[in-house]
Every structure is written in C-alpha cells, then in structure tokens.
Amino acid sequence: MPGVTHDDAPLLADLMPWSVAPPRIGRGWPTAPDPSTLKARWDTLMKAEGADREALFEPSRSRTLHSAVGQLPGRSTGTEKLLRAQGPCPEPVRVLPAPFDEQWLIPDHRLIDAARPELWRVADEQQVFVVENPEGGGPRLLATSLVPLLRPGRVRPLYRRPAGAEPNLAPGLLEHLGGRLGQTLGPVDVLAWILSAVRADLTVPLTEDPALWSTGVQRGRRMLWLLRRDGDRPKLPGGRRPYVRAPLPARPRTLHYDRDEEALHLDEGRVSPVPPQAWDFEAGGVRVLEQWFAARTAEGDPGTLLAIRPASWPQTWTSELLELITVLTLLAELPPLDTESTLTATELRAAGVLPVPAPARRPASVLDHHEEGPEGQFALL
Secondary structure (H helix, E strand, C coil), X not given: CCCCCHHHCCEHHHHCCCCECCCECCCCCCEECCHHHHHHHHHHHHHCCHHHHHHHHCCCCCCCCCCCCCCCCCCCCCCCCHHHCCCCCCCCEEEEEECCEEEEECCCHHHCCECCHHHHHCCCCCCCEEEECCCCCCCCEEEECCEECCCCCCEEECEEECCCEEECCCCCHHXXXXXXXXXXXXXXXXXXXXXXXXXXXXXXXXXXXXXXXXXXXXHHHHHHHHHHCCCCCCCCCCCCCCEEEECXXXXXXXXXXXXXXXXXXXXXXXXXXXXXXXXXXXXXXXXXXXXXXXXXHCCCCCCCHHHCCCCCCCHHHHHHHHHHHHHHHHHHCCCCCCCCCCCCHHHHHHCCCCCCCHHHHCCCCCCCCCEECHHHCEECC
C-alpha cells in the first residue's frame, strides 16, 4: 500500500494488552537446574534453627521467616510462617529463569519476594507466556509454557483465563484481521504471526496478503514449537545431530568452542557437531550456551544454600545440552520475515479495535476455587 510507513504498525502492547511484570524471587537458592538440589537445600533449611535458619533463608524487605503469605494459586504448600515450618520440600516445578534455560523452582510463596499470583492463576498446559526481550540480541520475544522468571521484560499471557479461555488479544482483532484475510483465525495463529513479524521496537506489522500471512504463521508456529519444546522433540537430520564424542567429566569447569572442528569442549569432554550459529546464538546480548553452562557450574559461597549442588554432572544435563544445541541451530536457520504493515494502527482505530478498553489491560477474574491464605485461612478475592 503506497505511503505506508513502519511507524504505523501497531504496538505489541496494543495487540496483547494484558501484561505482567515477571516474578521476582529475591534470593537465588529456590531455583536450580535440577530438582534434587532444591530438595536438599530445603532439608538443610528445615534442619536449621533460629539465627542459622534466618541466615540460610537470606531475608529481604519483602520476605523474612516471619512473613505471613498465602499459597501460590494452584499449589498446595504450607502457609505457616517459615520460622516454625517443618516437613518435606514442596514438589519443584519447571520455570524459565533465563532464555532457553528450563530450570526448577520451589513453588512456595513464602520464598518469593514478588510471585505475581495473576500469572500462576492462568498457568496450565494450554497457556503460552510471551516474554519481551528488551536487552537486544537474539529473538525480540520468547514464548514458553512455563512460568517465566526472566527480567526485565514484560510477560504477556496468550490467554486471560485457564483452559485457553479468553485470548489476551485486542477485542475485535481476530474478527477484523480474519475479515481482511478472508479466513477464520485462532489466537495461536495471531501469536505465531507476532513471533515471526515483531520488530526491535516491539511494533508488529500486520498484512492483508493471505500468502504472506500463511508464510509468517507457518514460521511462527515452528518458532513456537522450538521455544516451548513440547510435543515431539526437535531433531536435526542424520549426520548433523550433536553427540558426545568424548565423555564429559564429573564436574566440568570450562567451556570452549572450536570453530574449525565445530566442537564444544567441556574440559576434556567434547560434543560435536555444534554449528557456529548455535554457539553464536545470543539472547539479551549473552551467548545462550555460555549462560546455560554457567548456571550449572556456578558455585555458591560456602555455608550458603546456593553451595548445595550436584556432586557430579547429571546425565539429564547432557541430554538437555544436546537438545538446546538442536533448538538453537533450527531457530538460527529460520528464514527472516520482512514485511510492512498494510493493516495499520490507524485502520485499527477506525475499525474500533484500538484503542483497547481499559479492562483488557487488567487481569480477568479467574477464581473458581478457594485459595489458602496465611496461616491456613482462606483467601478472600
């Protein structure tokens, strides 16, 4: 369309209007790359008493051993003050604390400075959390089925209610965009397009060309599959699949990449082939593989809960590393999508889709069950 500029592409913040700040844990030890470490840390905390327990807990302004808080939505954990808490560790859950790095969290509200309960209320198998990556480098948006802990970008759930109910899209957008494309659209179609087309300034060009839309949605659905890593596991063709060529040591300390060999060295251990595009893949200005490795080899200060970690490198980490290399390789190979917005913000305003009504920017009321408050009382919401 003549005269259309990039400046009139709608904002992501208008297309997916409800957003939440990411949770803030406030201390490092409730998250770890493996669940057994978290259970060992919890047990150590429970065995300590008085000042020793307080020091291990690492109190903050928001959370101390005396804090009285309710359960996280959907989680059955204790609500007595941690000062006198006993019992086994709450079952750890998968979370996303860094780009492409699935780890584990003790889902206990008493350990978390700012848990964002509204995110936990809508977290289920059908939910997709879209996370802004404002630091530059790598994808502008990440998508995950897990509660994301990444900071500082906003989190935009695809659905405002559990079970895939009420998409977090500008009211009327699906109908108007579908009408211009001549097809019926679902929320995941629009999300796939957003992931594929979003720009660095978090504007999202919209097209009226069905062929281009189909290309963008197909690319975005593949991105979504790779980012969420659910369903069938991604694999590279035979001959390009990474394998462990030399056994990884019990506690590797260094990570080195050899471009000539396309090999990743963990001390004397070796994984190959690792394409350069996988090694160079960045998110937030940091190499993903380096950040992933650092999270598994960092040593906490002696006497702290962070110092409790696996005695040796678990086999599951090796499997996760091979899959991460595969995911980064496949993402890097996706062809770019470059398009101008032929369905502009001006047109969306004329159609009444924009501006978004204020309630669409606030969380929905999703409670259909009781939530336990501090000291075993029911929360009134």
